[in-house]
């Protein structure tokens with residue numbers, strides 16, 4: 165089946181939003197399956213209602229009558245993460261050069277630094293909001309600087325201003341890094357929206373590792389971690405960010421579908437549709 169979001173697939177020229185699927189999970193070290201994330205999210209989207217209660221509109225029907233455009237997926241398989249990251253950067257650059265809004269769908273978290281690399285060239289003052297259970301601040305993991313466990317470290321190399329939310333699992337190296345270099349910009353599952361907003365600049369890119377949310381709500385992730393943020397908490401924060409900042413793109417990574425359950429992909433598809441709508445129509449948010 166051709167990949168599409170919400171039963172539509174606009175041609176590239178006509179779409180305002182473009183989805184870059186990245187079915188890559190080459191550095192995953194625990195539960196696999198993130199390579200199936202993009203397809204599962206798009207198939208799950210077929211069950212999402214087009215009317216968004218928060219925006220009071222059928223976002224995809226009114227604003228994007230032909231839908232979002234799904235780009236040709238980045239090649240996954242057993243490639244080196246840095247090669248995949250380079251392809252992600254090229255894909256997101258193509259979307260940005262055409263003046264469109266990029267959504268990158270993982271795949272594992274290592275791919276996000278490619279999207280950020282393209283974003284930072286277009287928006288040099290961008291800041292990054294990460295939702296994630298894991299700090300992902302290792303400089304190197306299992307011989308690679310581009311492992312999923314280094315995702316946020318690579319992003320912080322590119323972007324000095326970041327906020328990390330939902331973080332409740334880290335190595336001692338990550339804890340040291342936060343103490344020395346990221347003080348006051350990392351929160352667990354208890355946080356105040358205003359504090360997170362204050363840590364960010366006016367222009368924001370969002371990287372969402374689905375495991376930042378509680379596994380009781382979204383169990384289909386590679387490394388579930390108890391005590392995560394709720395969907396409601398996440399939506400409340402994301403709404404505020406979209407209302408008060410300019411959101412220039414986002415990614416959604418680490419969904420690893422569970423056979424026989426559609427809970428996780430529907431969670432991800434709903435989240436993705438909402439964040440796209442909030443990012444492009446913040447004035448419609450109450």
Ligand SMILES: [Mn+2]
Nearest residue numbers: 273296300373
């Ligand atoms: Mn992560």
